[in-house]
Amino acid sequence: MRKFLLEGLLKRPLTEAAPSDPEIEALAMAAGQAARRRLGRSLSIRQVDAGSCNGCELEIQALGNAYYDYERFGLHFVASPRHADVLLVTGPVTRNMAEALRRTYAATPDPKWVVAVGDCGRDGGCFAGSYAIEGGVSAVVPVDLVIPGCPPSPKALLTGLLALLDVAGGKA
Amino acid sequence: MNTRTASAPQPFRSQPMPRQKVGATEWELAAVEAARGRFDLLSLWATEDAVLMALRQVESGLTDVLSYPLAAGVFPSVAAQHPAAQRLERAIHDLYGHRAEAAPDTRAWLDHGRWGIAAPLGAATPGPALPPYEFLPVEGESLHQVAVGPVHAGIIEPGHFRFTAQGEAVVRLEARLGYTHKGVDALMRGASLARGAELAGRVSGDSALAYAWAYAQAAESALGAEVPARALYLRTIMAELERLANHLGDIGAICNDAAMAMMLAQCGVLREAVLRAADAAFGHRFLRDRIVPGGVTHDLDARGISTIAGLAARLRSRFPACVALYDGTPSLLGRTVSTGTLAPELARHFGAGGPVGRASGRDFDTRRDCAYAPYDDLTFNVPRRADGDVNARIWIRIREVEQSLALIEQCIARLPEGPVFAAPAAAGEPREGLGLVEGFRGDVLVWLALAADGSITRCHLRDPSWFQWPLLEAVIEGNIIADFPLCNKSFNCSYSGHDL
């Protein structure tokens, strides 16, 4: 363990953005400004898998690794919808998950925003038309933003969430 | 039942795999022999007018597909003899309405009473609402229940877990799944081969490549199609990249559930490196839609090769430090050693594949034991342990990371020249084929029936999780509830792959 700690002291962090990735750096700046101005620097997110293939979840998880490190943008994933500003919903909404999604939405305090993630979250993706599918997320709860992709890359997810900070600012 | 004589495993991937029609006696005998351990039950599924069972003879490695023609929608229950078949049988009833005679458990499994229709692939009649799901009764003094899910606290898939505990100790866990059921079997029916490949690659996001390969194998075997050698090597590089990404992610995530965040951070960095290399070399982080029947869609150029070689070198130099960190942290080992122990007997009985089975002594890996090309030309070990706890499942993954690196290096060194795709010719008659591929979680099975025009009549996809979920319920017994996340992560079963 000491080896890692020492390395951590001596080496530059892996976290991108800083100087090496102007794109994420720009996002970070924008997020900082938008969040500070309107939401006091933070956005609490509750992720809901409403029937995805798990691909979208993997990229959302990746936001936590050292390269993307979502926390520095003021984004937090919370364990309960009662603590959330945003529901980040993936999947074509399956009929078996529709009620759970509705209840999660009802348990989230106002003001709240819903982000539909992935091609499936947008409109059911390649599962559209199945007897087991309600459709995209908007077939079950109102959606404020769609981040398409199969799955969307971590960068696309960050861009989307940071764009939401602007939208959210208007509503809050 | 197995009349073919061959010393090598049957080459079911290179030729169509006609099913063997059997009567009730042979069907039941097969179930009994599977329960006794002479056969591994590879899967159990249905068509409109039959139920089918894929078996592998343990001793000879021969594989066969048995088919029992239904009599008035009824078939002799396999689960009555062999418990590993229970949930597959319940799923058959939910999807087709076929009834297993003398089945030990007739509760609905995938059908939660919300589809609006019953037996969507069978009679598809308007479905009445189902009665509330009845969890199995648990009796004893001062028991309490804890219900978790389907919406979980983390960024993971949905499912419901019902714990019955006495104080801290879990007396019973019963899982209820099916929440992510998307109706893949129905979408496959009548689909083109290409549309089928798209769906197969989206059954379980973490195993996109393994599914695509198993599906392609099934199609290629049905059509008797030859795949160019270079394509096979590229498939292997991709398959091992997928295994690396998932194993690295799992090793970190398991340790994180034992409160060792540094392992998650370090392994997460390596995992991201794999995904980025996959993206740079093949154009997709999860290698989605990269394998199609007949070959692969992306060739590797010199830059791609050096990206992959560079990744292997980087992991070779960085991964040992993670292993040393794991092995050198007693407080972490204190959580993983002797936690969630899976008895070898149970692993064998359920035919548990992947690290879950191999950590409990089950010496099975389709790459070696069903030796599909090009693995038959490559050198690698199949690590195995007998202790079966969380620690053992971590070590199997660690050893497999090393093996995957060795496989990737061999593939790069020996990558054949030539085309990467050869369109399979239409057969002009109905055909059936079987595919079996070692995903990171275990053996992924795909059985495909094609019509004369090449469209799909039936595609059955069986995730390794079918034979692992029930075992998770067994290993948690006697452990404390707080250790469930640790046990669960060390299994890392798929919800979507199972629910379909």
Ligand code: SF4
């Ligand atoms: S959009 Fe793609 S990755 Fe996301 S759930 Fe759908 S199929 Fe899976």
